[in-house]
Every structure is written in structure tokens, then in C-alpha cells.
Amino acid sequence: MVRLEEATCIATAGAAGGKNLGPRLEANRIREVFWIKFLNRAAGTNNVQIHERASGGSPKVKDVWSLLLNDTVAWPDELKENSLPLYTIRTDTASVKYMRATCDGGGAFIRMLFRDLP
Secondary structure (H helix, E strand, O other): OOOOEEEEEEEOEOHHHOEEOOOOEOOOOEEEEEEEEEEEOOOOOEEEEEEEEEOOOOOEEEEEEEEOOOOEEEEOOOOOOOOOOOEEEEOOOOOOEEEEEEEOOOOEEEEEEEEEEO
């Protein structure tokens, strides 16, 4: 398997609680996310949204994960040699993008494994 990088963040409730997942993705690059794990830190259910956002642009929702009280979810359960990426984010010549996470019910710890391609 290719060498993957790790990124972690703690997202909290509301738009102001949105956190970047990993470093920014420079122009003309591709990010592939192969594994993601969530730990719900809220006092109840929590919806975690994964976004992609260009600098100065509005976020686009890529995925929503619903977590129960004290829930821990990892996807996929096991990362294999031939695993395909869960998310692919591309930038063009004029943009820089970020992956972000927000929650609606409280905090969540998020960890992901990814690689950036030229």
C-alpha cells in the first residue's frame, strides 16, 4: 500500500466549530481519503458533516455521519492493500481547497488517513 498521512481534529457544534481536516490542498492537486474514524463526544446524537471548501467559497457537503451517544465509527473497518478512496477532492489551477468537519450536536474527534497526489 502507498504511504498515507494522518490528520486529526476536534470539531465542535455550529459553523464556527468547523475544523480543517489536514493541511490545505494546493492548486492542481488531488487528495484521496482512504480511512476515516469518528468518536462522538456529544451528550447525545450528533451529525458530523464532511465538507470541501475552496478559499473564500461556500462549503460543499461531501458526506454526513450520524453518531449515537458515545459512538465510535471507523470506515472501512479494515484498510486493505487494494482499497479505493472514500473521498477524492481535486483543485484546479486557480484554487486552494480545504477539507472541513462540522457537528450539530456537540463535539466529535475525527481521524483520517489520506494521500495527496500531484
